Each structure stands twice: as structure tokens, then as C-alpha cells.
Amino acid sequence: MIVSNEGFGYVVGSVENPINDVDPAKNGNGIHVAIGNVIIGEPPDVFVVILGSCIALALYDPKSRIGGMTHILLRGDEGGNKRYSGPATRELISKLRVRVGQDAALVAKIAGGSSNPLSIDSPVFRNLGKQTMLHVVSILVDEGIDIFGMHVGGYEGRNIFFKLEDGSLWIKTKKGIAVI
Template identity: 30%
Template sequence: MRHDPDLALGSPTRITVMQGQVYVGTGAPEILTTVLGSCIACCLYDPIARVGGMNHFLLAEPTPGSGTVADQNYGIFLMELLINQMMTRGGVKSRMKAHIYGGGNMHAGMTRIGDANARFAQNFLADEGIPVMRQDIGGDTARRVDFDPVLGRTRCRHVEKVAAPVSKPVSQPATSGGELELF
């Protein structure tokens, strides 16, 4: 997590939650932020205890039988970690509410990892009895999410798709005089 305090007096501290991380607010004025493509960020908060946190996961869970152990790349690990860390700060699971973001399918024709991540997050929260109050998932654009862990407020902005300039091949004359020909 990168801490970037704003220069203005009284402004909240901005904390970037990177892929594979969980951060639970300290109670001080903070804004948790992340940028997502196919990843999911789950923002949980307990409105009574005024405690909240965010995670950012790359994949839902390891493939059964793969021998892979769930770690910080997987939602199954980071969702449990977020709930447990919130409970150590006074959050009560039965009062927790969720917002989920991300799950974009960023590249046409590739495995729809974003859809799988979004389904996992929705199913996990339903199984845990945590209601989803807001979600912005799917599609094919990236998102930037800001979350106030004390008030449970979020802002989600779609990152505009900007086409990369098309590179044009540059033709070069062939050289002679040896066994090597440059193209």
C-alpha cells in the first residue's frame, strides 16, 4: 500500500490498495483507492462500528486439483482476510455491507476472467450473508475506485479506452554481401 497524504490541511490520506492487498481503515480520514481491469475490489464496511476496508484480487480461487495453494492473488484468501481484519477492528460480520467493482473482460477473444471474478465475489458475499449495496462489474473498461472506509461511500469512474496508435512497419532495404539479410 502506498500512502500519499494530500498537501491540503485536513485532507484525508490517500491509500492505494494494490493487487493482492487488503487494507482496513484506521478510523482517521482516509480514502482507499485502486485501479481495476479484470480484477475485483470488494469494499466492506460496518456502518455501526464505522470501520471498513478494501481488497484487490486477481483471480477467484485456485483450480481444483491444481495443487495451487490460495494466496494473496486469490479472492478466496483476500475476502476471508478482509472480513477477519475488519472484525479485529470492531466490525461485526452480520452488520457488514459490500460494494464490488471491476471484473472487466479487457481483451476480446480471451478467457473471461473478469466474469468469473465477479461471479465469485457475488457468490462469496451471498454465502456469507453480506448484502451487496452497490456494484459496477463486467463490461470491457478499466475502473478507478475510491472508498471512504469510515462512511462506506464509494466513487467508481470508468477509465476511458484510448486506442494506442497503430505502429506502421518501416521497410528497410535489404543488404547484401554476406549470409545475413536484414528485413
């Protein structure tokens, strides 16, 4: 288990040996999650997303092994537009609870939210990912959903693989691979 701090970013989870050619999607049905998508699936599905400042929210029910993911662009509640954190997060929670039951013990994992070092002079743009992540976290807390891991912040992009076989979230960066 590691916990590290890089700006506002931190990693919570176990870190695998960095292997640059690992692709968990090769062992299942790789499904790309585009910005504004809210997708529910089951094993052997693997949700795949490429992130910069965007946030990926993965929700999982360990009992049924059914999970879902959304790819969030910005913080806010803009009229039901799922590119924003409010509508995307709430729809993912709603769709998953319909599928697995209202009393299911859902767990959440969050990744993304990189800062652009070129926007250092603009606090608004520099903190877009952080603002989005904090809004998602506040909704999850309000809904009583436990957050099991986060890999957020920093200044690098991420390739994300959410394996519904076991609920693991693989985060591939230029520094290696983290699994939460």
C-alpha cells in the first residue's frame, strides 16, 4: 500500500511492478468510455478511458461483480449534461442501483484530474481536475458510497482500465502501473 502526495494529487492502493506493455483489456471485452458516457457492465467487461484533467469514476458492487464507469469533463450541474460531474455521477449511481439493488454496498474508485503545467498562471484552469474530483467526492459522501481508492492530480495523463472481473482499477502512467 502506498500513499504519496504530489501537489494535491495522491495515490492510495497497491503498486504493481511497472510493466509498460500490460493491457488488462486483452483479458476481457475492452469498452471505451468517452466523455459524457455512463456505462454499466459485468465480467468479462473492461472499461477503458484515457484521461488528462478529466475524472473517471468507477463504481462496483463486489457481491454481483457488476460495475459502471463515467468519464467526466468538468465540475458542475449543467442541466443534465453528463459531461459535468453532478449529472454524470448521479446517473451512474442511479443506473447501478437499479441494476444491483438499492441496498447494494457500492464502492468507488476515482482517477484523473491532472493539472496542466502550462496553466500555472491561471488558478481556474490549473485546478479544473481538482475541482471536479472534489465535487464527485462530495456527491459520493452524500450518497453514502465508500471510496476505496484514488489516483488523482499531478501533471501526467493516465490510461485507465476498470476490470469488472474483480473490480480492480489499473492506472497506467509514464511512471508505471498502479492498481487500486
